[in-house]
Amino acid sequence: MSETAALRIGDLAALTATTTPTIRYYESVGLLPPATRQAGGQRRYGPDDVRRLTFIRRCRDFGFSVEQVRELVDLVSDPSRDCRDVLAIAESHLGAVRARLAELRALERDIAAFAERCNTSCAGGPGPSCVPLAQLAIAVGTGGTDRRIARRV
Amino acid sequence: MSETAALRIGDLAALTATTTPTIRYYESVGLLPPATRQAGGQRRYGPDDVRRLTFIRRCRDFGFSVEQVRELVDLVSDPSRDCRDVLAIAESHLGAVRARLAELRALERDIAAFAERCNTSCAGGPGPSCVPLAQLAIAVGTGGTDRRIARRV
DNA sequence: GATGCACCTTCAAGTCACTTGAAGTTCAAT
DNA sequence: ATTGAACTTCAAGTGACTTGAAGGTGCATC
Numbered sequence: 001m002s003e004t005a006a007l008r009i010g011d012l013a014a015l016t017a018t019t020t021p022t023i024r025y026y027e028s029v030g031l032l033p034p035a036t037r038q039a040g041g042q043r044r045y046g047p048d049d050v051r052r053l054t055f056i057r058r059c060r061d062f063g064f065s066v067e068q069v070r071e072l073v074d075l076v077s078d079p080s081r082d083c084r085d086v087l088a089i090a091e092s093h094l095g096a097v098r099a100r101l102a103e104l105r106a107l108e109r110d111i112a113a114f115a116e117r118c119n120t121s122c123a124g125g126p127g128p129s130c131v132p133l134a135q136l137a138i139a140v141g142t143g144g145t146d147r148r149i150a151r152r153v
Numbered sequence: 154m155s156e157t158a159a160l161r162i163g164d165l166a167a168l169t170a171t172t173t174p175t176i177r178y179y180e181s182v183g184l185l186p187p188a189t190r191q192a193g194g195q196r197r198y199g200p201d202d203v204r205r206l207t208f209i210r211r212c213r214d215f216g217f218s219v220e221q222v223r224e225l226v227d228l229v230s231d232p233s234r235d236c237r238d239v240l241a242i243a244e245s246h247l248g249a250v251r252a253r254l255a256e257l258r259a260l261e262r263d264i265a266a267f268a269e270r271c272n273t274s275c276a277g278g279p280g281p282s283c284v285p286l287a288q289l290a291i292a293v294g295t296g297g298t299d300r301r302i303a304r305r306v
Numbered sequence: 307g308a309t310g311c312a313c314c315t316t317c318a319a320g321t322c323a324c325t326t327g328a329a330g331t332t333c334a335a336t
Numbered sequence: 337a338t339t340g341a342a343c344t345t346c347a348a349g350t351g352a353c354t355t356g357a358a359g360g361t362g363c364a365t366c
Contacts, residue, residue: 010342022323024344040332041331041344043343062260062263083283086271097261100257104254107214111216118240161313162313172353173313174353192361193314213352219352
């Protein structure tokens with residue numbers, strides 16, 4: 001698409017701080033268009049590709065899922081669509097980030113308290129006599145109203 | 154193991170805010186011991202199982218990986234092991250949580266700024282004319298020193 | 307005692323966003 | 337011409353489950 005299509009996949013990866021498997025993966029799931037190929041079949045890239053992948057990576061850095069990024073990419077290249085859609089996606093995302101932030105802060109508080117108790121009440125005893133650890137298993141009762149699993153901390 | 158082994162898997166799931174597939178999954182990966190079975194082959198559980206699963210879930214809530222939880226479970230049931238190991242795991246984990254927290258705060262800041270720009274500079278235009286969106290693709294240059302992908306916000 | 311139905315069983319495959327590995331091909335430089 | 341890095345494809349692995357198919361069990365009611 002561009003006049004200079006001189007970059008190898010490794011160059012593109014270096015320029016955009018991705019890896020070559022990731023680039024191929026993005027192409028395979030349609031986030032990147034099929035690359036132009038050289039005679040021997042190797043992918044070659046130009047400035048347009050750098051821009052597009054940079055955009056994608058930045059969106060991923062923003063925490064958008066690949067699916068959301070696909071939507072954003074479609075949005076930004078379709079003249080008939082409204083920019084307010086972008087704002088809507090961003091704002092819904094901001095809400096998710098803030099919710100996650102609150103969870104993570106609670107997690108930090110809890111685990112710091114745990115470590116503190118662990119430090120003061122049972123430094124050095126055998127495992128089963130660890131009081132804070134044993135306490136983790138108490139106080140079931142409620143039936144678990146506030147599910148909050150912190151995945152991939 | 155316990156005198157009363159009257160709970161069905163669904164009851165255990167409700168008591169510990171898990172799901173039945175998750176319980177079977179935990180059993181399959183060795184986090185839970187093989188359940189005692191009734192005549193027809195259905196799993197039956199007692200208070201010990203409630204305690205153990207509660208412990209496991211709480212650890213997961215704390216953000217420990219299943220592998221770490223396995224270590225913790227081993228730790229808490231092995232009299233010969235030292236409680237300080239628990240503390241070490243917890244503290245290394247606390248570090249990870251705090252690092253993640255910093256990332257997430259940066260993400261919140263960035264995305265809020267993005268939404269704000271989006272709001273002020275291009276409310277309502279077509280997608281490709283969205284200036285903030287276009288700006289995401291600029292300023293590559295550096296080669297990406299600070300990789301930070303926010304997975305699963 | 308039959309019926310209904312919620313709940314259970316196993317196993318396989320799907321999810322997400324890649325990463326890792328194997329086995330072979332191509333490019334650029336010497 | 338030869339080396340060796342970088343490329344190619346495809347398949348499988350990761351974590352922590354979730355979802356689906358196809359069928360069996362437990363218990364209360366009629």
